[in-house]
Amino acid sequence: MNPTEVTFFSDSDKIAGYLFTPEDWKAGDPPRPGILVLAGYSGNTQADCTHMMKRLCSEGWFVFGYDYVGFGKSEGKRNRHRPLEQAQNTYDALTYMQTVPGIDPERLAIYGTSFGCANGIWVTAHDERVKCLVTSVGVTDTKTFSLTVLKSDDQCTVDDLAACAITYVPTDAGNGPDSATSVTRNIGLATSNLNGSTVTWSSNNTTTVSIAGATGSVTRQPTSTDTAVNITATAVRRLVTRTRTFPLTVIRKTNAACVAADLATVGLTYSGVSYLDPSAGPAIAALAAVKANLTPLPATPSNQSTITWAWVRLSGAADGSVSAAGVVTRPTEVNTVGTFTATVTKSTGDGAAVTSTKAFLMTVTFPAGSLAVTITLSDPSAATVTFSGNSATIAKGASWTLSTLFSGADSQKWYLDGAPAGTPTSTAATYVMNSSSMYYGLHNLTLIVLKSGISYSGSIAFTASREGTDIEPLSVLKASSGLYL
Numbered sequence: 001m002n003p004t005e006v007t008f009f010s011d012s013d014k015i016a017g018y019l020f021t022p023e024d025w026k027a028g029d030p031p032r033p034g035i036l037v038l039a040g041y042s043g044n045t046q047a048d049c050t051h052m053m054k055r056l057c058s059e060g061w062f063v064f065g066y067d068y069v070g071f072g073k074s075e076g077k078r079n080r081h082r083p084l085e086q087a088q089n090t091y092d093a094l095t096y097m098q099t100v101p102g103i104d105p106e107r108l109a110i111y112g113t114s115f116g117c118a119n120g121i122w123v124t125a126h127d128e129r130v131k132c133l134v135t136s137v138g139v140t141d142t143k144t145f146s147l148t149v150l151k152s153d154d155q156c157t158v159d160d161l162a163a164c165a166i167t168y169v170p171t172d173a174g175n176g177p178d179s180a181t182s183v184t185r186n187i188g189l190a191t192s193n194l195n196g197s198t199v200t201w202s203s204n205n206t207t208t209v210s211i212a213g214a215t216g217s218v219t220r221q222p223t224s225t226d227t228a229v230n231i232t233a234t235a236v237r238r239l240v241t242r243t244r245t246f247p248l249t250v251i252r253k254t255n256a257a258c259v260a261a262d263l264a265t266v267g268l269t270y271s272g273v274s275y276l277d278p279s280a281g282p283a284i285a286a287l288a289a290v291k292a293n294l295t296p297l298p299a300t301p302s303n304q305s306t307i308t309w310a311w312v313r314l315s316g317a318a319d320g321s322v323s324a325a326g327v328v329t330r331p332t333e334v335n336t337v338g339t340f341t342a343t344v345t346k347s348t349g350d351g352a353a354v355t356s357t358k359a360f361l362m363t364v365t366f367p368a369g370s371l372a373v374t375i376t377l378s379d380p381s382a383a384t385v386t387f388s389g390n391s392a393t394i395a396k397g398a399s400w401t402l403s404t405l406f407s408g409a410d411s412q413k414w415y416l417d418g419a420p421a422g423t424p425t426s427t428a429a430t431y432v433m434n435s436s437s438m439y440y441g442l443h444n445l446t447l448i449v450l451k452s453g454i455s456y457s458g459s460i461a462f463t464a465s466r467e468g469t470d471i472e473p474l475s476v477l478k479a480s481s482g483l484y485l
Helices: 050-058 083-097 115-126 153-163 255-265 281-286
Strands: 004-010 013-020 032-038 062-066 103-113 130-136 165-167 187-190 198-203 209-212 215-218 227-237 240-250 267-270 273-275 295-297 306-316 336-346 354-364 372-379 382-388 411-416 419-422 430-432 441-451 454-464 473-475
Touching: 004 083, 013 050, 013 083, 032 050, 032 083, 032 115, 050 062, 050 103, 062 083, 083 103, 083 115, 103 115, 115 130, 153 227, 153 240, 187 227, 198 209, 209 227, 255 336, 255 354
Parallel strands: 032 062, 032 103, 103 130
Antiparallel strands: 004 013, 013 062, 165 187, 187 215, 198 227, 209 215, 227 240, 267 273, 267 295, 306 336, 336 354, 372 382, 411 419, 411 441, 430 473, 441 454
8 A cells, every 4th residue: 555645835835745545445435534644753754654644544544644844855944843834734734635535624633643743732722624633652741720610501400400399298197198190288399599590380270289489289179080280390590491390190179078168058048048057046046937938059069069959848737848949838737847958969079979968957837817706795696796807907797696595505616618717615715726728818707506416507708808927816705695606
């Protein structure tokens, strides 16, 4: 393997050069790296470096060497070492190599031996075309410089974010430890700004996790599935901003907690007043005489529970009731006592299905009429019956006459519109007439007396001017004859 001898100029001096071309390279092949070999103190490349140049070329690289100015076959004042002149020779040799077909001008290296080491170091430090430098048997000296290498702003934000963390509540009474995939309680936000970043936290779902300082307040949702939340740490240093996202899974609210919260809001509105506690005194007083519709509360439970209302009769008339919507049906004759119960159920939350109830005890009253009747016996063969009512609510009637005075009658009965209104006895001065028929309009009152197996009767029509709302006594006053009617 022999070199091709070439020449190039450096500061007007013709410099002798020696180019070794790889044997496997041919014109048209892709360009390859080129290595510039610098001789030592002899200044003559052929004398110092032929063996190394051949060795490097056998590896498939282009290799070029030259004689320093004034040495070997190069022109110039003989045998004079001037490092800056030799550095200029090296700059110009690199320029020549960039013109050689087959050498990649972007991939140039220097191999320097002995004094060539110094020339190679100098040129590499000042010429960016040199991508690699190898020195051999050079004489060097060193000086140590202590430097502080600062991180870039980008690296500062990366390191500060890497140190950020979310902390979870460990095992406590009745609860296991939380984790990123199972959050049930508040979380801690551990922040690092050792590298000078400003770190802030944010949540993409503030309804479930709200951020305040170093704490994430967790509100478990009454949904049928757990809630995915992203907590993001943002680090800012000067003009650089980076983020790190922590995905969390917040476990849905327990069925028991949902039912308890919704049950606390369940109540009734009656006569414009709302009652939440069935045991409170005002509620008992208000619901002791229910005459109008009730409004169940709430219409929509906030924790997605199912709320149903049901009426259960405990005593009294069977026809008194309250519908699930709170519509009251008043009994016709006797009051009805029962419970109006709310049942709250939740099965789609965390844990087993839960049901709880709240019952309101109440009395549904019937719409009773009231009569006060006074009988005056002014004639043995006649009785005058005068009707009067509370606040003149019953129209005054007329008189009727019996042919015989029934002293010492075996029995006497009042009949209102064909139904018995009660049976007074000689020892009763008053009795209560509970009438289901005391509606507005015309009525008929009948007296039947039984004496010695003979029935005697008389009746009178009257007009009721209102529907009574209270239970009032029907007074039967003792007349001068001693007959109780």
